[in-house]
Amino acid sequence: MKKIEAIIKPFKLDQVKDALNEIGIQGMTVTEVKGYGRQKGHVELYRGAEYDIAFIPKVKIEVVTSDAMASRAASTIEGSAKTGTIGDGKIFIFPLEEIVRIRTGERGESAI
Secondary structure (H helix, E strand, C coil): CEEEEEEECHHHHHHHHHHHHHCCCCCCEEEEEEECCCCCCEEEEECCEEEEECCEEEEEEEEEECHHHHHHHHHHHHHHHCCCCCCCCEEEEEECCCCECCCCCCEHHHHC
16 A cells, blocks of 8 residues: 655646546545745745745645555646646655554555
8 A cells, every 4th residue: 555645736636636536546635735845935026025935835635545556646646736837746655554444443455
């Protein structure tokens, strides 16, 4: 089993969600986050004054899949979140040791 975390631009969330649903990924966790990468933030002008925006608003998606679906899910996220501009985000894939469904006590892939 794998856990996939993706940091993407907020306006791409619906596209990514729909694309993952199409390949059979049924659940995800979404968190609004802030951060920066190589772009190191940016400067905005508001009422004539410049403001340094160090942390850019992003969305973090967390998805759990079987080992067999992990590569396809990551490719789907990449394809649907990509704009081709700086700040598109990152995808992280982690091995997952165990999953437990609280309601039923199921463990492993059956708990996904």
